[in-house]
Amino acid sequence: MSFGVPFFPHEASSEAGYVDALFYTLLVFSAVLGLTLTGLVVGYAVKYRVGSKADRTGQRSRTMWLEMSWTVASLIIAFIFFGWGAVLFVRRDHPPADALEITGLGKQWMWEFKQPGGQREINELHVPVDKPVVVSLASQDVIHSFYVPAFRIKQDAVPGRTTHVWFIATEPGRYHLFCAQYCGTQHSEMGGWVTVMAPEQYAAWLNSQGEGETLAAGGEKLFRALGCSGCHGASSKVRAPSLDGIFGRPVALDNQQTVIADERYLRDSILNPKKEIAAGYEPVMPSFDGLIDEGELQMLLAYLKSLSPQPTAGAKP
Amino acid sequence: MTNAAMQGTYLGQGSGLRAWLLSTDHKRVAWLYLISLTAFFFLGGAMAVLMRIELATPAGDLVSDDVYNRLFSLHGIIMVWFFLVPSIPATMGNFLLPLMIGARDLAFPRLNLASWYVFIFGSLFALFAVVAGGVDTGWTFYTPLSTLYANGFVSTAAFGVFVVGFSTIMTGINFIVTVHTLRAPGLTWFRLPIFVWTLYATSLVMVLATPVLAASLILIVLERVFGIGIFNPDLGGDPLLFQHLFWFYSHPAVYIMILPGMGVVSEVLPCFSRRPLFGYKAVAMSSMAIAVFGFLVWGHHMFVSGQSAYAGVVFSFLSFCVAIPSAIKVFNWSLTLRKGEISFETPMLYALFFLGLFTFGGLAGLFLAALAVDVHVHDTYFVIAHFHYIMVGGMVTAYMAGLHFWWSKLTGRMYSETAGRIAATVTFVGFNLTFFPQYMLGFNGMPRRYHTYPPEFQFWNVLSSAGAVVLAIGYLMPLFYLGWSLFRGARAPDNPWNATGLEWQTSSPPPPHNFETMPVVTRPAYAYDMKGLEHERFSPHREEAAR
């Protein structure tokens, strides 16, 4: 920053440096190419203006090698940038295994976050420094987008599915949190701050928020209240698969296929149980679509995940 | 306008309202479009200026959030569907396509007139939506916001856009059939002016992409009016599917908006440098390539939408591929100037500015196609700056270039060259002042469609708002001096620029059915270097006299 005018955004996450490296490389490439072309056009325009004495004789027709060489050159350069961007992008899908898992729920027009310990905050997100954090995003109404410019991350929260975004904050401080997907009247008001704190401060902050009920505990209560335990419980009469340790495990389906019980599978099994039926079970489970809201679904998922000994947060198969 | 000198030209065929509104002459239909599009351009532009004034301060002090959202939604809807998509094809394309290929009219003149009426009918719906209370979905109509939550006149506006889509398809079919069946003897495909190639490629996109937009708009209207929940997540509908359908149209639509502009520039640059277009075949083929590849890249609008990372990688790869034909074109245009004899009349100034603005807009596209960078700048002002460099800096600049280039053919009059050069320069300066700061805003993380913003972004926003005022002046100037020339301008010669195209072999303005005798073509396009004429201003009359 110079004189309060922002020229370059702050780099405050482990990814930011990588993204910026690509950005600045692209910037240099574009500047060189753009200015060369500008120079060429302006140069020609001046040199060959009407009435100038420039030499206009000589080769006039197109040259094959010239056209071929710039085509091939652009192709190679384009593929380099493609590969570079893709490698960084694919990393978004692989959060570290030991990440702290926070749920984020978008609704018109606020972000509601829940820490693993159940502490709830609106338009504020507190995270520890130097520790991987996964935010699993859902939306209660329209599409929103979780955007922290200083971290160079962005992810839409889409109604009807769970998406993930992860980061490792590298510098304590307060950073803008925006909603980047237009979501209605107060779109520009939807957002607030991400506060990155030293681990001990973060722990103190968590304590000061009071011992809320953890997400998993809330999910367990729901699990009973909704009657899930009636069938999935150990001593139930209806035969339903046991859910102990289900998360992250392969599940055999009745159509001879196998899927990993990831968040997508668990979510679909609750809302659309007929879609993928575990082998050997009758398709008798009713759909809970419309009976539970996104926040309750997030709690249920947290509970189901807590039944697995080694929660691999947000891991995809 | 009608007087003795216009007798025998298309302008002399009756001047009453009836003679204009019922004429199937493609040249008069072009005027109907030109007048309606100019109105829409300034309506959409006025909304943009209001937004920029609002954004001069971080707080939302000029208009309320609801009004602001309606402003940008309608600015997008009007500019995209009621100006940019029909802009060059329906005005200059309509006027020039038959002239350039030596035909008496388009293949279906009545369909052509009907397309204008359909356009007006559809746009009245959109205007009704504006007057009745506006639309607040953004021009993208994303579900479920548009179907379940928006409280504006979404169905009205969507229906208007749907109807205008039909007008687009009619124009597209007409152009495709005309190019295939009505070329003059000797006018082979590789003798066609690039402008015709780009119109052909554009029509292809219009015909094949617009119906998909129509389908998605039908589904939105059904959901709002009849309660059939196709994209409703509560019923299992997929909001992302709407985005797929929408961008299947709307990304190629970007090429509908830029290809004809590329065509205009390919006409103007050779003419004012007295050189054949460098690499004619490469430019022609890259137009077709852009039209086809343009359909393969829509997913790059959805990298962070929740579509699979695999799809993201595929779409990014394809997006880089589509950059190649555009790059080829820029190189070819630049080298066309080499060893030329360049003069800087208004159309040439606009064309050169196009070259610069399009290049810097296109280069920003590389940032957006690069996955990890797009994650950061997606849905920020970086994107706004990028596509305004292409759509406004590219297409509108080319539109102005074409309007000045063919003004004499359209009207039989000349405009003031000094006023034209000043307006072109003011536009260029104003444009860069408006949109370059938006790159900075986007890179620093200011999301788009924000009514209020954190104070540290104010510096760039003030610059941008100041630029918008300059830009508005640049666009208002032609309205006056071109309007003035319509009645008071000097009589234009048939071929004021000594250009080669068939359209210049008719009188200015052309007679009702364009050609008294069917022209026969014996030369490639842009034969500015015909033997013995290398350093001469090419003129068909002179050539005839020499023979």
Place this chain on the structure above:
Amino acid sequence: MSELRKLTFGYLGLLALLALTVGSSFVALGGFNVALNLAIAAAKAILIAMLFMHLTGTLPRLAVAAAGLWLVILFGLTLIGR
């Protein structure tokens, strides 16, 4: 008129294909049912296009080929992400 005979045979063929597609839906063939139904529909479409619509000439075929290619793009690229 041989033309009339051709059209009549085409018509009877279409009716036969209709009977076949409806009949096949009562036989459980697993996922093969859908494939068979769509294959029969495609056969009917080709029959109509060739016999009734006289799909000849380069230009009409060009239009059909373009629409076909674009449909493949639409379906293919939408489904890869799922």
Place this chain on the structure above:
Amino acid sequence: MSGTESVAFDTPQRERRADTFAMWVFIGSEAMLFGAIFLVFLVAHIDFGPAFAAASKRLSLPLGTLNTAVLITSSFTMALAHMLALHRRWRPTIWALVATAALGVCFLIVKGIEYGKEISEGLAPLLGLPFRYAGPDPVHAEFFFGLYFTMTSLHALHLIGGIVVIAGMIALWRPSGPANRLRRVVAVGLYWHFVDIIWVFMFPVLYLINR
């Protein structure tokens, strides 16, 4: 003018060639419209196959089959009209056209009966009508019926358009010359057959899937 409708053409033959090409381009465009709707259906079918299969059993297969046969027959009479017009046998051409339009109306009537039946059974999730569906997974069955009504009514609208155009053509039969008559029969015929082809796909997709 030498018998052409558009000033752009010098001979009726060239104009007819252009007409046919234009109709095919239009058909290509229409194919994209229906293609997009079919894609929506396909995606939903992938997600909710069993629910869709169960819901599709509630449609009336006999009426659907009957309607398919009716539409195929109308295509046949339309093809006859084309053949007769080529031979300039104008009177039978008119009768073939009338038969085509009548069969089209017949299709619409049967479709109307089907709609009436579905609405009375509470299977129409339109305009806030109550959706009463006893089978499993009513939420996604509702989705199926939403798509069913969308697709079939869009098809029916196209058919109505075709019938109106045929009616208009017959009304303007006398004043138009032979060249124009033939042009119009060819153009309307292409459109009519295309609408038939759409139904040929819609029928198995809606009525027969996983029966």
